[in-house]
Amino acid sequence: MDMFLLSMTILCVLFGSSVTLITSKGCVGKRYLFPYSYTSPAFKDQIYFTPSKGGPRTLILDGSVGKVPRLQVSKASIYLTDLTEEDNGVFSISYGHDYPLAYDVITLTVSVCTDSVTKTYGESYYCKIPRQAEFLDFAPHLSDTLPKVLWNSSDPQTSLGGRGQVRGDSWEIISATQEDSGYYDFRGKDRKxxxxxxxxxxGKILRNEKYVGEVLIIRYPSADSAWTVDVKLEEERKYINLVNAGIVVTESNPEARAFNGRVHLLHDGMQITLLETRDSGTYTFKDPQNNLGLIVLLEVQPAPTSPKAPLSALLIFGIVVGYISLTVICFCCAWKCFEKWRSSDNAQAAHQTETALPVYYHNQNQSSGQSHSYQPVPLGAYGDTAAYSFEPPDYDTVMNSLQPEVEPLGGQGGTPAPSLGSDCLSSDPGPRFELTGLTGPSAPPLSSDSTACGVYSSDKLNYLSGAL
Structure with a gap:
């Protein structure tokens, strides 16, 4: 018997030395997740719970089966939901049913944990109602007032008229203000x-930088309130009232006379004109319930003296104007040249139209060295008769005129050019070629007094006719 007790003592000491005691903390209303080593299906033993305030030890897990409703068991995790202060205690493990001893492995401390949420003026807040909650209490922040019941599951009329409301399984606050700042406690039965x-x-914070002489426009957090605007200048220690409940008071407030005539109200905000460096400071906007909705940090800097910006704008303007002017000048020059060229062509065409076709005279005496000459005959040169029309010479005549000039036989001298008369124009308007030197009854007499109209005489033709 003594040997058995000694063996069990040694076994417990050796086994207990391998067990690590875990100290954990939990928050009221939250859940506690057990270490993964106690998760089924790997874990096949029992877990017991012993309250810290005293009480019997309770079996909460047997292998993979939970023994209390709040213990959720799955293949991936084991956790205890909806913690309360009564869950303070120790969790022990018993390895198998053959061992009567249980070993403490987890010490859990549950306390009230506060979740802190920060909202900006005008934002909304939503939170899920715990499953076991029956009441919602509200206590203002930094206030000694007693908590107020905002919601009662058994009395829906309790939440009517308040800022918050229940929608489904959530509690929501629409357009939060400083009046909504405080502690929200969900409680179950017995006010747990x-x-x-x-x-x-x-309040929302905005930073704004302006230059001297500019205009500052500030939009209200909401347009349905008569806002009060105060300013704390950098050189001052207290706030100066500029707008009181939607009314400008710069004239009546001696401390705000520096802003007199420069503060103007808009339908959804305000503006300050002709800013000065001394206007730098902190501007606060409060609604009729004195809730801080907006903070504007203004810094007014001296106007820039660098001429780079004006010169750059002037340079760009000059380039644009110069480019446009150059384009217009080039277009005008091109158009002027085109008009001049077109006028020249029209004048030349008119001159050619007014000029008559020339009449050619071929000298019969080629040996005298006289050259061929022509004189232009204007239209209507022969009185009231019809205009002169020229008929091109015969092909044989042109070919004969290209032959070398030869002195005609018999030493025939040059024959004077026939004179043109008005009678011949009426009979035959075209030129006629006749051979000289041929005898016969059909040959017309050749004399200086004879007249010919449109007759082309040539020594070359006479020579050819003599040879024949």
């Missing part, structure tokens, strides 16, 4: 605390 949330509502 299930969860606590601290909501902080702050």
């Amino acid at each position: 605390l299930l969860s606590r949330t601290l909501i902080k509502v702050e």
